[in-house]
Amino acid sequence: MLTLIGGAAVLALLLFFTVRNYAVQVAQQGQDSILEASAKSMLDAATIRDGVVELDLPYSAFSILSTAADDRVFYAILQDGNFLSGYEDLTFSDSQTFQSDYIRGSGVRKISASRTLIGANRRTELQIVVAQTKDALSETLDRISRNTALLGIGFFVLAVALSFWATSTTIGQLGKLTTSVTRRGPQDLSPFAKPVPREMVPLVSSLNSLMGRLDQSLSQSEDFIAEAAHRVRTPLATVRSYAEATLQRVDKEENREAMRSMVKAIDESSRAAGQLLDHAMITFRADHLERDEIDLVDLVTDLVQRMTPIAEMKDLSLKVLGVPRAPYSGDPVLIQNAVRNLIDNAMKYGPAESSIEITVSANPRPRITVCDHGSGFPSSEIGTLTTRFQRGANAKDTIGSGLGLTIAQDVAMAHGGGIELENQPEGGACVTLSF
Amino acid sequence: MRNLIVLALVFLCHAGWAQDWEDQQIFKEAQATATLRIISSTDTDLFAPLIEAFVSRNPDIAIEYLVTGTADLDRRFRRTPDAFDIAISSAMDLQFRLTNDGYALELDGVSHPAWAQWRRSLFAFTSEPAAIVINRAAFDGQPIPQTRQELIEALRARPEVFRGRVGTYDVRQSGLGYLFATQDARASETFWRLMEVMGGLDARLYCCSGDMIDDLTNGTIAVAYNVLGSYAEARAESQDVFEIILPSDFPTTMMRTALVSKETGEPEAAQRFIQFLVTYQFEPTDVTRTLPPLHDRENGTERATIALEPTLMTFLDALKRDKFLTEWENALIQN
Ligand SMILES: Nc1ncnc2c1ncn2[C@@H]1O[C@H](COP(=O)(O)OP(=O)(O)OP(=O)(O)O)[C@@H](O)[C@H]1O
Ligand SMILES: [Mg+2]
Numbered sequence: 225m226l227t228l229i230g231g232a233a234v235l236a237l238l239l240f241f242t243v244r245n246y247a248v249q250v251a252q253q254g255q256d257s258i259l260e261a262s263a264k265s266m267l268d269a270a271t272i273r274d275g276v277v278e279l280d281l282p283y284s285a286f287s288i289l290s291t292a293a294d295d296r297v298f299y300a301i302l303q304d305g306n307f308l309s310g311y312e313d314l315t316f317s318d319s320q321t322f323q324s325d326y327i328r329g330s331g332v333r334k335i336s337a338s339r340t341l342i343g344a345n346r347r348t349e350l351q352i353v354v355a356q357t358k359d360a361l362s363e364t365l366d367r368i369s370r371n372t373a374l375l376g377i378g379f380f381v382l383a384v385a386l387s388f389w390a391t392s393t394t395i396g397q398l399g400k401l402t403t404s405v406t407r408r409g410p411q412d413l414s415p416f417a418k419p420v421p422r423e424m425v426p427l428v429s430s431l432n433s434l435m436g437r438l439d440q441s442l443s444q445s446e447d448f449i450a451e452a453a454h455r456v457r458t459p460l461a462t463v464r465s466y467a468e469a470t471l472q473r474v475d476k477e478e479n480r481e482a483m484r485s486m487v488k489a490i491d492e493s494s495r496a497a498g499q500l501l502d503h504a505m506i507t508f509r510a511d512h513l514e515r516d517e518i519d520l521v522d523l524v525t526d527l528v529q530r531m532t533p534i535a536e537m538k539d540l541s542l543k544v545l546g547v548p549r550a551p552y553s554g555d556p557v558l559i560q561n562a563v564r565n566l567i568d569n570a571m572k573y574g575p576a577e578s579s580i581e582i583t584v585s586a587n588p589r590p591r592i593t594v595c596d597h598g599s600g601f602p603s604s605e606i607g608t609l610t611t612r613f614q615r616g617a618n619a620k621d622t623i624g625s626g627l628g629l630t631i632a633q634d635v636a637m638a639h640g641g642g643i644e645l646e647n648q649p650e651g652g653a654c655v656t657l658s659f
Numbered sequence: 660m661r662n663l664i665v666l667a668l669v670f671l672c673h674a675g676w677a678q679d680w681e682d683q684q685i686f687k688e689a690q691a692t693a694t695l696r697i698i699s700s701t702d703t704d705l706f707a708p709l710i711e712a713f714v715s716r717n718p719d720i721a722i723e724y725l726v727t728g729t730a731d732l733d734r735r736f737r738r739t740p741d742a743f744d745i746a747i748s749s750a751m752d753l754q755f756r757l758t759n760d761g762y763a764l765e766l767d768g769v770s771h772p773a774w775a776q777w778r779r780s781l782f783a784f785t786s787e788p789a790a791i792v793i794n795r796a797a798f799d800g801q802p803i804p805q806t807r808q809e810l811i812e813a814l815r816a817r818p819e820v821f822r823g824r825v826g827t828y829d830v831r832q833s834g835l836g837y838l839f840a841t842q843d844a845r846a847s848e849t850f851w852r853l854m855e856v857m858g859g860l861d862a863r864l865y866c867c868s869g870d871m872i873d874d875l876t877n878g879t880i881a882v883a884y885n886v887l888g889s890y891a892e893a894r895a896e897s898q899d900v901f902e903i904i905l906p907s908d909f910p911t912t913m914m915r916t917a918l919v920s921k922e923t924g925e926p927e928a929a930q931r932f933i934q935f936l937v938t939y940q941f942e943p944t945d946v947t948r949t950l951p952p953l954h955d956r957e958n959g960t961e962r963a964t965i966a967l968e969p970t971l972m973t974f975l976d977a978l979k980r981d982k983f984l985t986e987w988e989n990a991l992i993q994n
Contacts, residue, residue, distance in 0.1 A: 283973050287970045296759045
């Protein structure tokens with residue numbers, strides 16, 4: 225932009241000086257030729273009679289020197305270098321035909337012309353000098369300069385306006401494209417269909433093809449995760465059912481022991497595989513967070529209903545407490561997954577025949593707190609339990625992978641919140657997700 | 660106007676150039692602080708009402724009005740440009756050359772149409788045609804000539820009546836006379852024939868319009884050629900005695916001009932005077948002006964009016980002037 229304006233300014237200045245220079249020459253030539261005509265007409269009026277030069281100054285010699293600016297006129301008539309009439313202080317050194325000079329306080333342009341007169345018995349040289357002030361000339365030049373300056377300024381303004389227009393149309397289109405890219409939802413990878421200027425067609429079409437490829441690879445990886453979970457869990461379930469069946473048939477205590485640890489190991493890897501895939505799924509969804517309008521109370525109640533059968537097996541009761549409604553826009557799949565992991569922990573590490581309280585609050589920020597009545601987190605490890613694969617000292621005998629809290633934390637952070645672990649003074653662990 | 664003191668000063672006993680003035684008057688109010696010295700070729704009585712009006716409106720400025728002939732005015736002004744603040748003359752060519760030669764001050768504050776000024780330095784303020792003035796008595800029962808040609812015929816028809824009784828300017832002495840004569844000569848050959856006829860009748864030559872009209876009034880001459888009509892009209896008795904003829908073949912009209920000396924000590928007061936002068940003479944007014952007003956060029960007189968332009972210098976050229984005067988003398992002075 226600046227380059228364009230600078231270029232336009234330079235061009236405008238160049239235009240101004242070229243035109244002005246040319247005008248100066250033309251105007252000066254105009255005055256010179258009038259001076260020349262005047263001097264010539266004076267010379268033509270000269271005659272020699274009886275050896276005496278007679279010069280009957282023609283009226284026209286002066287009338288052509290009349291200008292609108294009332295220029296002053298000076299002339300001198302010399303015979304063989306001797307002054308005859310006119311202005312004695314008007315002199316002319318040789319060399320050029322036209323000269324600029326200063327006479328009686330005014331700058332003048334002057335010309336000298338001469339002619340040889342041949343009389344009966346002698347030759348004589350008659351010289352005429354005519355000078356004129358340059359007021360009309362400088363008035364003309366002022367006018368031309370003014371007009372040229374206007375022309376230059378007009379040219380400059382036009383060039384700047386044009387360059388503004390050109391850049392703003394391109395940049396405006398680019399800006400429109402940018403906002404429409406920014407405004408799109410994370411899942412919207414459809415091609416841009418709006419018409420764009422011809423220059424931008426390649427950009428938009430390569431952008432469209434990039435998005436096409438991105439869309440394809442994203443759906444591929446989503447499919448891949450689901451597929452992978454299925455592929456790992458199914459054979460593990462088969463192996464486990466075979467191991468259970470074998471356990472029934474084996475009588476030898478040491479073999480039964482081996483079968484039991486085999487089942488446990490299968491459970492561990494099944495759990496680990498499930499959690500790993502969940503974690504991967506959560507990482508993926510968190511990157512392309514899709515927010516829906518949901519009610520956290522509904523969501524928790526729904527989840528609790530589904531988990532109640534498992535809880536009842538341990539004589540545990542799940543209680544939903546807090547506000548009746550907590551509207552929030554977030555990813556329900558992720559939030560359910562996080563809360564399920566917390567309830568899962570509370571059931572695993574809390575005592576049987578007790579209750580688990582799930583409290584939903586809405587103000588100032590939506591929060592979900594899950595509390596149990598167990599022994600609580602090992603206090604020395606409470607700061608590190610949310611890191612990946614990190615399990616507590618109290619988890620020796622329970623099946624787990626150390627990813628549950630990590631998943632809950634990732635979900636909370638993906639929604640712009642966080643996780644908080646604490647032990648209640650009267651015993652029992654509390655985990656709070658805030659959004 | 661009551662407290663205006665008009666002083667007619669006669670410097671008979673005082674030595675120096677002051678003696679040479681045709682007339683010399685001071686116009687001043689009591690509180691005048693500045694004095695403008697005006698050197699003029701116009702008779703005081705024609706100018707006095709204008710100056711009095713100016714002085715009463717500008718009581719801080721006094722005017723010293725000095726009268727002399729056009730050629731003398733040019734000589735004096737060139738010799739001592741610092742002795743005068745304003746030069747007023749009917750010889751447009753001499754005034755023009757003064758301006759061209761750089762004796763005039765450029766006045767940026769005076770508003771006047773372009774055709775009536777030159778270089779914002781020389782300002783025209785009257786339009787005055789050159790006239791043939793005749794004594795009615797001499798043409799009793801005869802047709803009044805309306806053109807130069809008719810005048811020639813009238814003079815030729817009755818030489819006994821007009822011998823020694825025709826008058827014109829002595830162009831060698833009078834700047835205005837020279838201006839009129841050269842303009843006539845440029846316009847038509849009739850001028851030279853008229854001069855020859857007048858020369859044949861032993862024409863009387865005058866330095867000034869005033870003298871010529873005096874002689875016309877008392878009957879010394881019967882025809883005055885190229886006299887200023889304005890001067891003749893100014894004479895109270897003119898209505899009965901004269902006939903003022905503006906020749907219809909080619910009228911010649913000159914404009915009286917004023918300029919401010921470049922060496923004036925009172926440029927501001929001088930500019931005020933010039934502005935007053937041109938306004939008084941150009942704007943329509945109810946006041947009866949003693950000087951003929953400056954006519955706008957719209958009304959058709961412009962072709963006859965001598966223009967303020969460099970051509971005025973043509974006949975001032977020494978060689979050209981010598982040639983012209985020689986021819987003029989040959990025509991007019993025949994014995
Ligand atoms: N409610 C709780 N009471 C006591 N300790 C707990 C509780 N919840 C979690 N912990 C401790 O925090 C550790 C980490 O929990 P996390 O849920 O991340 O892993 P995990 O439960 O061992 O395995 P999984 O990935 O199968 O859930 C647990 O191993 C346990 O020591
Ligand atoms: Mg867990």
